[in-house]
Amino acid sequence: MAVGISGYGVYVPRLRIKREDYAKAWGSFSATGVSEKAVMGYDEDVLTMASKVSRRALDSIPLPASKVTRFALASTSPPYAEKLLSGTVLVSLGIPSDAFSSDHTSSTRAGTEAVIAGFEHLAGTPSGHVLVASADAPTASMWSSVEHGLAAGAAAFVLSASDVFAELEGHASWASEHAGERFRPRGQEQIHDLSVKKFSESSFVANTTKAASAVLKRLGRKPEDYAHVVIQQPDARAPASVAGKLGFTDAQLAAGLVSAYLGDLGAASVPLGLAAVLDVAKVGDRVLAVSYGSGAGADALSFRVTADRKASPSVKEEAARKEYVDYVQYLKIKGAIQ
Amino acid sequence: MYGGPGGKGYIDKGVIATHSTRAAGPCGGIRCPIAGVPLDGGRTSMRKVAIVGAGQSRYGEFPDKSIKELFFEAYRDMASSVDRNFDPKRIGAAYVGNLGCGGFQLGNLSALVSEFVGLPYIHTMRIENACASGGYALATAAMDVMAGVHDVVLAGGVEKMTDVSGSKGKYWLGVSGDTEYERLAGTTFSGLYALLAQRHMHEFGTKREHLSMVAVKNHKNGALNPKAQFQRETTLEKAMAAPMVAAPLNLFDCCSTTDGASAVLVCSAEAAKSFTDTPIWIEGFGTSSDYLAIHDRAETVALEGTRRAADRAYKMASKGPQDIELAEVHDCFTIAELLAYEDLGFCKKGEAGRYIEEGHPEIGGDRPVNASGGLKAKGHPIGSTGTGQAYEMFHQLRGSVEKPGRQVKDAEVGLLHNVGGSGGTVAVTILGR
Amino acid sequence: MAHVSVPMYWRTIPQRYRLVGHKCKACGAINFPPKGVCKGCLTSSDFEEIQLQGLGRVHTFTLIGAGGAPPEFAEQEKAGGSYPVAIVELDEGPKVIGQMADVSPKDVRIGMRVRAELRRIYSEEGVIRYGFKFVPAEGA
Numbered sequence: 001m002a003v004g005i006s007g008y009g010v011y012v013p014r015l016r017i018k019r020e021d022y023a024k025a026w027g028s029f030s031a032t033g034v035s036e037k038a039v040m041g042y043d044e045d046v047l048t049m050a051s052k053v054s055r056r057a058l059d060s061i062p063l064p065a066s067k068v069t070r071f072a073l074a075s076t077s078p079p080y081a082e083k084l085l086s087g088t089v090l091v092s093l094g095i096p097s098d099a100f101s102s103d104h105t106s107s108t109r110a111g112t113e114a115v116i117a118g119f120e121h122l123a124g125t126p127s128g129h130v131l132v133a134s135a136d137a138p139t140a141s142m143w144s145s146v147e148h149g150l151a152a153g154a155a156a157f158v159l160s161a162s163d164v165f166a167e168l169e170g171h172a173s174w175a176s177e178h179a180g181e182r183f184r185p186r187g188q189e190q191i192h193d194l195s196v197k198k199f200s201e202s203s204f205v206a207n208t209t210k211a212a213s214a215v216l217k218r219l220g221r222k223p224e225d226y227a228h229v230v231i232q233q234p235d236a237r238a239p240a241s242v243a244g245k246l247g248f249t250d251a252q253l254a255a256g257l258v259s260a261y262l263g264d265l266g267a268a269s270v271p272l273g274l275a276a277v278l279d280v281a282k283v284g285d286r287v288l289a290v291s292y293g294s295g296a297g298a299d300a301l302s303f304r305v306t307a308d309r310k311a312s313p314s315v316k317e318e319a320a321r322k323e324y325v326d327y328v329q330y331l332k333i334k335g336a337i338q
Numbered sequence: 339m340y341g342g343p344g345g346k347g348y349i350d351k352g353v354i355a356t357h358s359t360r361a362a363g364p365c366g367g368i369r370c371p372i373a374g375v376p377l378d379g380g381r382t383s384m385r386k387v388a389i390v391g392a393g394q395s396r397y398g399e400f401p402d403k404s405i406k407e408l409f410f411e412a413y414r415d416m417a418s419s420v421d422r423n424f425d426p427k428r429i430g431a432a433y434v435g436n437l438g439c440g441g442f443q444l445g446n447l448s449a450l451v452s453e454f455v456g457l458p459y460i461h462t463m464r465i466e467n468a469c470a471s472g473g474y475a476l477a478t479a480a481m482d483v484m485a486g487v488h489d490v491v492l493a494g495g496v497e498k499m500t501d502v503s504g505s506k507g508k509y510w511l512g513v514s515g516d517t518e519y520e521r522l523a524g525t526t527f528s529g530l531y532a533l534l535a536q537r538h539m540h541e542f543g544t545k546r547e548h549l550s551m552v553a554v555k556n557h558k559n560g561a562l563n564p565k566a567q568f569q570r571e572t573t574l575e576k577a578m579a580a581p582m583v584a585a586p587l588n589l590f591d592c593c594s595t596t597d598g599a600s601a602v603l604v605c606s607a608e609a610a611k612s613f614t615d616t617p618i619w620i621e622g623f624g625t626s627s628d629y630l631a632i633h634d635r636a637e638t639v640a641l642e643g644t645r646r647a648a649d650r651a652y653k654m655a656s657k658g659p660q661d662i663e664l665a666e667v668h669d670c671f672t673i674a675e676l677l678a679y680e681d682l683g684f685c686k687k688g689e690a691g692r693y694i695e696e697g698h699p700e701i702g703g704d705r706p707v708n709a710s711g712g713l714k715a716k717g718h719p720i721g722s723t724g725t726g727q728a729y730e731m732f733h734q735l736r737g738s739v740e741k742p743g744r745q746v747k748d749a750e751v752g753l754l755h756n757v758g759g760s761g762g763t764v765a766v767t768i769l770g771r
Numbered sequence: 772m773a774h775v776s777v778p779m780y781w782r783t784i785p786q787r788y789r790l791v792g793h794k795c796k797a798c799g800a801i802n803f804p805p806k807g808v809c810k811g812c813l814t815s816s817d818f819e820e821i822q823l824q825g826l827g828r829v830h831t832f833t834l835i836g837a838g839g840a841p842p843e844f845a846e847q848e849k850a851g852g853s854y855p856v857a858i859v860e861l862d863e864g865p866k867v868i869g870q871m872a873d874v875s876p877k878d879v880r881i882g883m884r885v886r887a888e889l890r891r892i893y894s895e896e897g898v899i900r901y902g903f904k905f906v907p908a909e910g911a
Contacts, residue, residue: 014873042851043872043890043904051889079899088901092788092889094822323875332850505842516868517775518783519804522892522902523856523868524835524844532833533858533868540831540881582853584839592838633858633866634810638831 003122004164004303006129007063008311009056010275011049011154012262012318015039017330022148025327031149033236037263039325040137040152042333046075047085049154050133051092057131057156058093060311061163065094068158069128070121071101072114074267075136078105081186089133107293108232110134110267111155116171116299118159130159136266140191142336146182149235150191151263155271165307166278166287172214175297178203182234182294201241203296208232208242211298212290216246219302223247226302227285230273232292233259242290255280261319267293274303276315281305387480388610388617389769391420391603392725392732397717398567400597405440405447405498406454412494412599412722413455419732420603421614428609430488431461433478435471435495436721439464441502451496461488469670471495472600472724473756473765477623479604480767489609494601495726497719515760516631525584527670528592530632530760532584535673537638539586542688544676546586550577551694552672553590556708559701560715562744567596567717591672593712598719600726618735621657621751621770624650630762639688643764644681644755651753651766652683659683662768663749664705664734666727668757669712675699678755679707682766706746709734724756724765735771780900787902790825790887792865793818803865825887825903826911827861834876843893855879859887859905872904884908 018036019029031037040049050073058065073086086101095101102117104110111134118130135154140147181200184191193200208231216222223229229248231239236259243253256273258265265272270291277287287303313321325333393415395408403411417424434448443450448464465475472495479493515521515530525533538544554574560566572590580589603613610617626646629635635642652658659682667682669675676690684705685693693699699707710716710730713723730739731752739745754767783804785791792803795818800811803823809815833839834855840848848854855871857879871879872890886908892900 041872042847043870043892045891045899048889048891048901055888088788091784092901094789335846335850505845518779520868521841522775522900524840524847524854524870525833525856525868526839526841528839529833529835529856532839533831533856536833536881537831581838582834582836584836584856585834585853587833587839589838629810631804631868633868638858 001126001161002164002167003119003159003161004167004306005157005278006160006164007057007061007158007309008275008278009053009060009156010272010311010313010315010318011053011056012038012315013040013044013049013152014321014323015041015325015333016322017325017327021327021330029148030145031235031264033260034149034263035261037149037151038153039330039333045079046077046135046137047079047088049135049152050075050089050156053135053154053156054089054093054131054133056311057158060309061158063129063158066096067129068095068131069099069125070118070130071095071099072104072118072130072132073101074104074110074114074132074134076105076108076110076266077136077138078103095131107295107297108266108269109291109293109297109299111269111271112289112291112299112301115157115159115301116173119168122159122161126161132157132159134268134271136268138191138264138266139189139334140193142331144190144193146191146193149259149264151265153262153265153268153272155268155275157271165309166303166305169302169304170215170219171299171301172211172218173297173299174207174210174214176207178294178296181296203294204238204292205242205245207296207298208290208292209245211300212246212288215300215302221286221302223252225286226252226288228252228255228277228281228287230256230270230277230287230289232290233257233269233273234264236260258315272315275311278305279310279314279316283308385484385486386607387483387620388605388607389602389620389728389732390605390610390613390617391416391424392601392729393417393419394565394600394726394729395598396565397596397598397719397726399500401500403597405496406451408498408597408599409451409494409496409601410455412496412601416601416603423612426456428490429457429460429492430490431479431482432457432492432494433463433465433475434721435465435475435724436497437466437468437471438497438499438720440498441506457492467763468758469668469718469720469723470756470758470763470765471721472726473754473767474625474724474763476602476604476725476728476767477625477765480620480623483604483606490603490605492601493604493725494599495722495724496599497721498597499595499719500597515762519633520631527760528584528587531671531673532587533632534638534677535586538673538676541639542691544691546578547574548676548691548694549586549591549672550574552669552675553577553714555694555700556669556712556714559709559744560711562741563711563716564740566711566715567594568711568715587671587673593670593714593718596717596719598717598722598726600722600729602725602728602732616736618732619770621768622651622653622655623765623767624648624654625763625765626650627763628761630759632760641677641681641757641761641764643761644678644757644766647764647766648682651768655768657751657768661751662705662753663751664709664746665707665753665755666710666730667707667712667755668723669708669714670718670757672714674757675707675712682753682755701744701746709744709746724754727754727756728767728769731769735769775895775900777896777898788889790823790903792821792823792863794821801863801865803861803867823861823863825861826908827859827885829879829881829883829885830858830860830866831881832857832871832879834879843895852876857885857905859885870904871906873906884911886911
């Protein structure tokens with residue numbers, strides 16, 4: 001039974017801030033390779049973004065919400081620490097209340113974690129349809145350099161066992177202990193980053209390469225078999241070291257490198273990067289998606305595009321729809337002026 | 339219940355009135371004051387209702403005056419305005435208009451203010467229909483007297499708005515529209531009236547200038563009113579340049595929050611003889627409600643409540659708009675006064691801009707509107723506004739307005755127009771000499 | 772602060788989250804938000820639920836500045852400047868008020884095409900109240 005992606009949608013909030021405006025405020029901008037990033041509006045949060053992007057994913061097929069049998073929501077920055085988050089999104093879409101829904105949070109791996117969980121549902125319910133929404137808007141203290149790259153965005157996928165346009169060939173995961181690397185203690189809104197750079201980088205590379213290698217081995221594939229690879233993007237440079245280690249080229253990274261113009265999208269980073277690849281992929285292309293969540297763990301999923309189905313709007317179209325804010329407006333919108 | 343021959347049943351838009359063929363009912367069997375329709379088609383003589391005294395406190399911001407003291411100030415002023423034989427023992431009822439209870443006394447407010455002014459054992463009720471509370475208090479007093487339940491009745495209103503923070507005050511001001519949708523869309527009344535203004539400008543070409551002309555006129559009148567909250571004129575330039583509150587309405591298009599109270603003494607024709615030789619008559623009154631939320635209404639360029647209330651008042655008084663020589667209308671926002679010209683029948687729908695351009699509503703014009711300064715300059719202590727309008731009209735029709743510059747000469751018939759919120763309730767009263 | 776209790780807000784979620792309207796079985800009029808008695812015929816209380824699409828046109832609008840914003844929206848206005856509020860005439864007939872989002876105030880026009888989507892309305896008692904706002908939908 002071939003399971004895969006049958007529809008998808010993306011959403012990028014309209015507001016942007018440029019690296020130059022950060023540099024004006026702070027003297028420098030720390031998110032390497034990011035030229036501008038997306039800023040969520042005052043009246044948005046990850047649930048409203050998830051609702052909007054899920055509607056787009058359903059409409060891309062189109063699939064009525066009543067046909068969804070499994071819903072999964074992924075985010076590191078939900079508006080509640082405890083409150084069934086899926087309920088808000090599910091009800092807003094008209095997904096039946098008896099669909100199994102799950103909330104995935106606690107690291108930026110949540111997006112792919114939710115996708116894998118969704119695929120598992122289809123094994124038992126092949127006639128079902130899964131809607132996975134990844135929406136994120138992580139925050140950190142304005143004094144911290146990790147804040148520079150943090151942005152907002154969402155992507156949603158409909159997963160099915162029929163009428164798919166991108167088949168799931170296989171997946172592998174890796175989980176390990178790397179405490180103290182980009183974390184957020186209970187009750188705190190701001191990300192902590194101890195800035196132990198080598199420790200963080202090594203965790204990033206170790207976990208992602210373990211997961212990616214495992215799936216490549218299991219499927220008997222080599223990097224050159226892939227037209228595109230999407231890797232977690234805390235900035236626009238981090239993926240390159242992983243790609244290099246695995247044997248992928250910059251050209252294979254290019255289509256999915258959304259952080260360059262959207263910023264660090266947290267749990268939505270790989271989902272949006274994957275969507276950007278699907279926007280341009282051709283039938284027959286293979287795509288490898290590798291996520292990372294600090295603490296730490298990684299998922300790697302291998303897809304093969306089997307039909308031509310494109311989301312509307314595309315990631316590029318969403319990225320082109322923008323209005324700039326300056327640094328003071330940015331602070332006001334983020335409620336950072338206490 | 340309502341007397342009259344034939345025992346007809348009369349149905350008006352869901353209001354069913356059944357008429358007994360027995361003895362003439364308490365209202366003498368002419369018109370149902372609620373639906374404003376003729377009950378028996380005949381013209382039996384009306385139990386006429388008079389106003390023999392009217393008083394008002396100063397309108398403004400008074401941190402040293404409580405809600406009780408404000409009401410007492412109005413009451414004393416009313417008592418001193420009665421020509422002769424004022425006797426509190428004759429007052430059988432008090433209808434007190436009020437919205438916010440001064441921020442503290444949610445229940446039994448009318449009993450509290452009644453006993454404070456020396457009326458402890460009467461039929462007293464708080465009348466609440468948002469900013470139309472006073473107008474409805476007056477209508478209720480009139481119905482009481484018409485029905486013969488009481489001979490002498492107090493109709494008044496009071497509002498204490500400045501005891502609470504601006505934010506809490508905005509709470510009150512926002513919850514007389516549709517709270518669930520209009521409030522949670524991010525509007526208070528400025529926003530709701532702005533929606534009406536925007537559509538009126540779109541459909542009829544009404545201009546920014548027309549809105550500000552209302553403000554200029556009313557501030558000019560208010561400068562001649564010693565009891566007004568604002569007694570300074572303003573210019574068209576200043577009014578047009580004021581900061582935007584809810585586009586297209588700016589600060590000068592919006593009335594302020596105010597403390598104040600008013601009281602009028604309402605009685606039967608028979609009782610009036612003992613108080614004065616020159617009573618003012620309640621020739622007619624009409625009320626109407628409307629859908630609370632503007633989006634539920636058929637039109638966004640008129641207040642249907644005003645039209646129907648006015649229609650009922652005109653019918654009861656056997657008069658038409660052409661008979662009205664002056665009016666106090668509900669200009670909570672300047673657009674509200676422009677709509678009032680149209681909905682009261684002073685001009686055609688859409689023509690309000692031209693109407694004020696031509697000078698009709700000026701004190702020197704052929705139908706002065708808001709000679710008192712209106713809500714804009716005189717002030718808008720919510721529960722008191724309606725009976726405050728009656729206070730002004732009482733003195734206008736008797737020629738006893740404090741400053742001659744504001745006195746409309748030889749007027750015989752005046753109209754009061756009092757709106758609750760964005761038009762959810764409206765009371766129109768026609769007074770005559 | 773306007774006080775809309777949690778249960779009171781919860782009862783309106785079908786309307787706020789999904790624009791569920793009530794179609795009168797007697798006269799066919801669509802009531803949104805719902806009434807006890809049909810607005811169209813002022814007689815029937817027999818309705819069936821109907822899913823509105825959320826598409827419509829701006830019938831009238833205003834731009835709320837600091838002086839016009841209720842306290843629960845004061846911070847939003849401070850953070851983002853004046854916000855548009857519109858009465859939208861939905862394709863199915865009813866008119867409803869709603870804030871507009873994702874649009875520059877200067878671009879709002881009577882007649883423009885809009886679509887409802889889920890947004891954060893405000894927060895009270897620590898509970899976030901979500902509901903619809905209208906975003907531009909040219910060509911929809």
